Amino acid sequence: MSSKKALTGKHNYAEFKEETIVNRVKKMVDYRAGLDISGLHIKLSYGNRKTGSLVPSISLIPIADCNNCAHCAKGCYAIRNIACYDASRKMMAQNSAIAHGDLPRYFRELDAAVKFVRFLRIHVSGDIISPAYLTGMVDVAMKNTHCQFLCFTKCFDIVNNYLDDHGSFPENLHIIFSEWRGLDVPNPHNLPTSRPVWEGEKVEGIMCPGSCSECAAFDKGCWSLKKGERILFEAH
Numbered sequence: 001m002s003s004k005k006a007l008t009g010k011h012n013y014a015e016f017k018e019e020t021i022v023n024r025v026k027k028m029v030d031y032r033a034g035l036d037i038s039g040l041h042i043k044l045s046y047g048n049r050k051t052g053s054l055v056p057s058i059s060l061i062p063i064a065d066c067n068n069c070a071h072c073a074k075g076c077y078a079i080r081n082i083a084c085y086d087a088s089r090k091m092m093a094q095n096s097a098i099a100h101g102d103l104p105r106y107f108r109e110l111d112a113a114v115k116f117v118r119f120l121r122i123h124v125s126g127d128i129i130s131p132a133y134l135t136g137m138v139d140v141a142m143k144n145t146h147c148q149f150l151c152f153t154k155c156f157d158i159v160n161n162y163l164d165d166h167g168s169f170p171e172n173l174h175i176i177f178s179e180w181r182g183l184d185v186p187n188p189h190n191l192p193t194s195r196p197v198w199e200g201e202k203v204e205g206i207m208c209p210g211s212c213s214e215c216a217a218f219d220k221g222c223w224s225l226k227k228g229e230r231i232l233f234e235a236h
Contacts, residue, residue: 021063024079024089028061032093037101042109043091045124054213055119055150058110060096060126067127068154071183075235078125092125099129107136114140114147119216119223122151128158135162141173150212150222152178152194156186163189176222176231192225196235205230 044056051057062078063069069076082088099106114120128134128151141149149172153159159175169175179185179195187193197203208221208231215221222231 018074021073021076021079024084025061025063028089028093028096029064031090032061032097032100035094035097037094037097040094040098042095042098042106042113044113044120045088045091051121051124051212054216055121056117057121057124058095058113059092059124060099060129061092062125065096065099065126065129066154067129067158068156068183069127071180072154082125096126099133103130103132103136107140110136111140111143114144117147119148119212120150121212122149123153128153128155131158131161134158138162138169138173141170145170145172147172148216148223149173150176152176152222154178154180154183159191160186160188174223174225176225179230190227192222192227192229192231194222194231194233197232198235203232205232207231208233 042058044058045051046056059078059082062076062082063073066073073079078092082092095106098109122137128137134155137149137151141147151174153175154177156177159177163169175191177185177187177191177193179193181198185193195203195205206221206225206229209215210233212222216223225231
């Protein structure tokens with residue numbers, strides 16, 4: 001793993017206009033509302049420029065399926081880089097429809113989908129929508145010890161309440177608390193954290209190499225963060 005260093009943000013980015021955010025989210029929510037999930041199935045995304053070819057992911061609707069996004073909505077990566085594509089919007093909306101409409105089936109299908117997968121990013125878009133959803137994530141991880149699961153989340157209360165009751169997660173389920181400027185992060189269990197770094201900021205932590213697949217293959221970065229450690233990446 002990279003040594004702990006200070007990362008100084010170099011790149012600033014423009015936040016989205018509220019109208020753009022509302023329109024993109026509305027398209028997905030409206031599409032979800034019109035779906036008959038009886039003949040549909042969850043869909044994984046098999047790699048993009050961030051996750052790479054080794055790490056598929058499953059995503060939900062950005063913002064609509066995020067319970068704690070007031071601080072980050074205007075700078076949402078998924079709204080900017082994923083929800084601009086019609087096929088991606090439909091995929092996220094379909095996963096969301098099944099998760100909300102038939103959560104047990106959602107996780108049965110996820111369990112089947114990862115039988116021949118070594119790594120999975122849970123939520124490039126979206127977040128843990130309920131305590132039952134987190135329990136489903138844990139169950140799938142326990143059934144598939146060959147697979148490493150990685151999830152960034154701002155649903156701190158759901159995670160903290162689970163750990164209060166159960167003490168820990170399976171070793172192959174890596175939960176990372178996602179920080180943001182101005183956002184309070186209650187972390188009594190000292191989980192690893194991630195943080196974007198904006199232009200001019202200097203923050204202590206481990207620098208993200210930029211590829212989920214590279215880190216997964218060599219067991220570094222987010223996949224091997226220990227309690228109390230923090231991964232940093234340029235705000236994007």
